[in-house]
Amino acid sequence: MIQYVLQLALAGLAQGSLYALTALGLVVIYNASTVVNFAQGAMGMAATYVAYLLLTNAQVPFPIALLGAILTAFLIGVVVQTALLGRIADAPILTQVVLTLGLFMFIEGILGIFFGYNPRPMAIPLGIGPVLIGGLVLRPQDVIELALLIVLSVGLATLFRTTKIGLGMRAITENMYAARLMGIPIGRVLSLAWGIGVMLGGVAAVLAAPTTSVTPNMMDTIVVYAFVAAILGGFGSLLGAVVGGLVLGVIVNFIDAFLAPELAMSIVFGMLLVILYVKPDGLFGRRTVEKV
């Protein structure tokens, strides 16, 4: 029984790392621009098609395909910020959110037109099979997912703490006007934030592909869980997003195994409602005080 529970938790952590990566991207974008990117999953999915084409058509090794997807995702983020959102920077935030909703439909629709909706297989060629440790099956993909999550989140934290551009990102969150006065290049910082944010979603999508297969809808469910993870973590806290994602992955797996898999999402949202009622700013959120 303990072994069973541990195995469930391990698989949950692996799946949770995908929620966490996607959520991390959402939070990075939100922190810089206060826009919740509803096209996060769709953008990551688009990048995954690049990895897929590189793997199957160009037959490159997996790390290069992943790099291709990362670059694509980064570019998508930068282009969306500079060419689209940057143009309506003065519009209300809700309007900007609707733009991301439109992008979500558009990207899924366009890829559907070009690639169809048949699930396309994409395996991560690792050359090693699952390993048995103390009765637990350790899958190489689990290890990669968790490792990438750790590497990327530590990298991000370092970026925000130590580099000038990272500090700039934090500064514009605090006060856009002051940041402009301080000479921070807001456009460039926002583009970078979007690039990084979408890139994280792209990594998550590529890692999800072996289980979901590559389809225009592959990220639809993952991105909803990523929203939940980001909110659990206080939408704004990087650590919160990571912990939120991992915890959620384990919770969802336990719901699937012990409660009712067909109601998993409803149960998750019910829990979220209760948690937010008690802690309205999530588990790691800070309450912002309004000044009169």
Place this chain on the structure above:
Amino acid sequence: MLTVRGVTVRFGGLTAVNQFDIDVPDSGVFALVGPNGAGKTTLINALSRVCSVAEGSIELNGCDILALRSHEVVRAGIARSFQRAEVFPTLSVIENLLVGLHVDMTTGIEGALYLPATRSQERDAHARAEELLRRLDLWDDRDQSPADLPYGHQKLLDVARAIISDPKVLLLDEPFAGLTDAETPQLLKCIVDAGVNCAVLMIEHHFELLEGIAQRITVMDFGRKVAEGPPAQVRTDPETVRCYLGTSRC
């Protein structure tokens, strides 16, 4: 009679208002002065229950204000304006004033049916608002969004919205800040008029403005009362001079 005893407000480690006592009689104009950061706005926020009070008591005619929540204070008779005009930009000027009558009116969601009772209540409220708009020379702005008005008009509106409900105590946070010289006399007259029937407690920096209208001035610094008395007396008070009117800061 508004009675404030030993009110203390803390933000984290900072004590913004410290053991503050003040009595405000039923009518007249009373002023709070003091340097920036003295705790004047915080005191007003405490009286209108926007911020929580750590110690002390606030009573209005024997009614415990501290037992009320922010939106219930108005019903008890305390209305306020804001230092930076907090108008409602998606409502028209006249609708802003009608929100000021929120507690005087009773229409609920049955307003959707626009029954005769609602109709007559709306008509009365509009009459009151229109009368005030005329008095403040805001008549021409009545259907505009306040966001489109000059800042001085927004301030006037902010004050008018507090006055319209005929409160027992009117708390005004720097009502003249941002007003042009042309706009000042109307508001001044309006405040004096209001002071006939209710108690006006206002924060103001300009002694010249206060001297004609204020019965009493209370000087605040570091969250405490430094001096109190009629304008002429306070003006010459050494503490006031040192803290506030003088050239050097305390």
Place this chain on the structure above:
Amino acid sequence: MLRLSVIVGSALLAVLTLNVATIAQEAPGGTVTGDTIVLGQTAAQSGPQAPIGASRWGLEAFIASVNDRGGVHGKKLRLISYDDSYQPSQTTALDKKLVYEDHVFAIVGPIGSPTTAAVYKMLDDAQVPLISMGSGSPIFYASGLKYVFPSWPIYTTDGKTMGAFVKKQFPGQSTAVIYQDDAFGKPILEGIQSELGKVDMTIPYVPSQVDFSSDVIKLKAAGIKVVMLATIAAAGAQVLNQMASLDYHPARILTASACGYTGIFKTIASLEGSYCTAFLPAPGSTDPRWGAFANAMAKYEPGHAPDIYAAWGWLAGQTVLGGLERIKGPITREALVSALDTLHGFDTIGGKLNYTADQHEGLCCQVVWQAKSDHWETAAGSMFNGSTMK
């Protein structure tokens, strides 16, 4: 405001009285008068269910081949196919458009259970034939639906096929069913249970579930030896891939709807040895009925793979043509329905159809395929006629 209300009220009243005389419109296009017989279809071309919408291309290929042979009764066939994105409300609107605007003669081969469920009563009421929907949901097989002609085996038959096969091939082994918790998965589960008597573990899921690792871990922990999957294609692929990644290798039996697409051997690396129930010949098989379909696809729809989903459309085409060819006299909907009611032992790509005026049954018989290297082969002794397996 009062003024406005009065105006609005009187205007409404006036026009309402003018329109009260309008009686319910009869569905137009009930008699074919021109030189074309127009058929209508709704099939998702976008969204997660779009793969099964490929049925459209099989139907197009069938119609093109009929027209090349001169059509039927000297008239050409034409298909109008709309994308309903698998949303019932869209199907409702689009079928109204097909019937009342495009004046189609019949609805043929629409895809999906909930989508077709939304319209079958409306079409039956409007006396518009609904032929060979892409669904084996039991509601369409109810008697009294004069204008509804399902041609698939009812989903419970699919389940019975699985059950009978497991009873025969894996007697006494522990079994489990993963099923989609809806009108598709539940009848299959019922069919399995009716043949097998007892299933050791049943696991429901909804299509939005992306991670099946917990389910697979649960099965593995319980030591289940035979897993039956009443799932759609995407979920089936995920479960099988999870099994392989967790080093768990039970006997695996998929349902017909989950293994029809061309890329399945690439999508599921561990497919080898898996079973799949089927009512159509295996793709690429030497069965002449499949050959005719595959040739037509290559000729008329070269851009689309001759897979099982396209073959659904082919089956729908064969069914409606069978009816049309037997019409004597004017081509009316009533004549088509009467003609369809006489299709006994009518041979299609999926076997024999049997319609009578009282009962519109779908195909009776199924087989079980097994994955061998890169193709499906019919498993020996797996012919199931609805009650026994030989």
Place this chain on the structure above:
Amino acid sequence: MSIRRDVLAIAFVAISALLPLVLQTIGQRQVYWLFVVSELFIFAVVAISLDLLMGRSGQISLGHSGFFAVGAYTAAILNEHYRVDVVLSMLAGGLLSALASLIVGFPATRLRGHYLGIVTLGYGIAVDQIALKWDALTGGDQGIHLHRPTFFGVPIGSPVAMYYISLAVLVVVIILTWNLLRTRIGRSFAAIRDSEVAAAAMGVPIARTKVLAFVCSAFLAGLAGALYAFLAGFVAPEDFGIDQTLLFFAMVVIGGMGSIAGAIGGTILVDGLRVAASTVSGLSLAILGGVIVLVVLFAPSGLKGLLRARARSG
């Protein structure tokens, strides 16, 4: 209030009222087109309800398909088991939806912006899943077929009758909403949206008003859902998914928030586009998404803002 608004409203109603006659005259074109326009009227009611919540009280909802669904299922179940007529079903649908909105409405008083958006998104998903699961009551994914609707005992199944009922409901909802907005409660919605602190200082109870806005909005959306169930004659979970919520959301924002006319304009644009694109096989999603992006780019304050800008320049 203004003459222009009166003219616009009367023109809208007159054209709508005459549409069946026009369709009748140009050949038997009623069944499909009246269905499509009735659907548009019902969606306009949802858009108005969503605008009441987002445009007026400043609270996001990404779960309006959930409120819509509760109304639709209420009507379908009442019709299935008790043959309740259209008007009572609509009231029941609205009331139950309003009641259900308390589930999210109460936490909403403590949540802001995107937190609320995502919680309401979850509400919509949960309603969907529960409808699918609870098939004894809802028919699961096979849905519920409604029997011919009656209006105080008179059968009214014809497309023309359903059309006029939808139009009448839309007109009544417009009038009710407009009245609500120009009286005390409507002003308090706007007040809490613009400045919670100032609203509270005027005596507006923030939490109660926020919940009230949710309840009013959910009532209208539920009412629309109930009517929709009768129009479509069929209710199934697939119709109340995230896609539907996003369409409602897009209608309101594209129309320009805080305006009834904007909500209706947004509905006409978005739903019209949806209907037009629905016959373009496979391309509809890309077209709809693409146009939404373009509209937002070139008219960031919505149709309302676009018209206002034109009025100013010319």
